[in-house]
Amino acid sequence: MNYLAHLYLSGDNEDLIVGNFIADHVKGKKVQKFNAGVQNGIFLHRQIDTFTDSHPVFLQSKKRLTAKYRKYAGVIVDMFYDHFLSVNWERYSQESLLTFTDRMYEIIIKRYPILPEKSQRFIAYMKRFNWLTGYASFEGLDRALNGMAIRTPFESGMGGAVYDLQRNYVLFRNEFFNFFPDLIQFSDKTRIGLA
Numbered sequence: 001m002n003y004l005a006h007l008y009l010s011g012d013n014e015d016l017i018v019g020n021f022i023a024d025h026v027k028g029k030k031v032q033k034f035n036a037g038v039q040n041g042i043f044l045h046r047q048i049d050t051f052t053d054s055h056p057v058f059l060q061s062k063k064r065l066t067a068k069y070r071k072y073a074g075v076i077v078d079m080f081y082d083h084f085l086s087v088n089w090e091r092y093s094q095e096s097l098l099t100f101t102d103r104m105y106e107i108i109i110k111r112y113p114i115l116p117e118k119s120q121r122f123i124a125y126m127k128r129f130n131w132l133t134g135y136a137s138f139e140g141l142d143r144a145l146n147g148m149a150i151r152t153p154f155e156s157g158m159g160g161a162v163y164d165l166q167r168n169y170v171l172f173r174n175e176f177f178n179f180f181p182d183l184i185q186f187s188d189k190t191r192i193g194l195a
Contacts, residue, residue, distance in 0.1 A: 001052055001183070002078040004132050005085050006045055007104045008092065009187040016041040016191065017104065018111045020048075021123075025116040034114065040194040044187070051186050052078075057179040061172055065164060072156040077172075079135070079145060080165050084176040086136040092184075101132040138162050 001009070003021070010017040019034065019041015026034070031042055052058050058077060065073035089097040105127045112120060125147075126132065134140025142162040149158040165172060 001048055002075075002082040002135075003126070004082040004101075004135055005078075005180075005183075006048060007132070008085065008100070009048055009183065010041060010044065011188075011191050013037065013041075013191075014107050014111075016044055016194070017107050018114075019043075020045040021104075021108055022116055022119045025118040025122075030116075038114070044190055044194065047190050048183065048187055051183060055179055055182065057175050057182075061175045061179075064168060064171070065161070068164070069157055069161065072152065072158055075148065076145070076158060076161045076164075079141060079148075079161075080172050081176050081180070082135045083141050083165070084173055085180070086133065088177075089136075092180075097133055097136070101130070104132065138166065141165070 006020045006023075007017060010020045015035065015037025019038040021041075022038075023042040023045030026042055031039055034042070053074065058074075058081075061077045061080070062073045065076055069076055085092065086097055089100075093100060095103075105123070108115070108123050109127070112123070115123065129143070131140070131144050134144060142159075145161050146159045149156050152158070
């Protein structure tokens with residue numbers, strides 16, 4: 001899953017939120033420099049990724065894109081699923097999307113000094129362009145995909161992926177609706193195990 005879903009699946013624990021946000025920028029033994037709560041958030045992020053990457057519905061979505069985008073297909077599906085989460089936010093939360101994202105930015109920026117350098121750069125850019133709410137529109141999703149395409153070391157083609165979403169919108173949406181309740185249940189259980 002991408003940033004919006006990871007933050008949503010963190011619950012209300014600020015350490016878990018921060019750890020889940022920075023997980024991709026923490027490698028190897030560097031995880032040990034964080035407190036136990038943030039380490040749990042990093043672990044939660046990785047468990048979510050493992051669950052997602054092996055789920056048959058996610059794999060079905062990914063397969064639709066693999067021939068065209070190869071190793072970036074999963075990243076694109078992650079972002080498509082964040083789009084569906086944001087568009088259907090009221091199904092999953094009583095808190096408005098804007099209130100939620102503002103709260104997430106505040107929590108993460110409050111911990112700015114402990115964030116890895118990449119996370120510090122990323123949160124500044126993410127907040128400035130409000131990526132978390134931007135996933136709801138095709139324009140915002142396209143902007144995020146193009147931003148990721150620029151940062152990939154190889155030609156990814158991600159810049160055109162929104163057209164694939166538009167062409168197969170109902171299929172991807174239905175797959176998200178089938179997949180996301182399983183992920184919520186898994187994440188809830190994992191968080192309880194970390195308490």
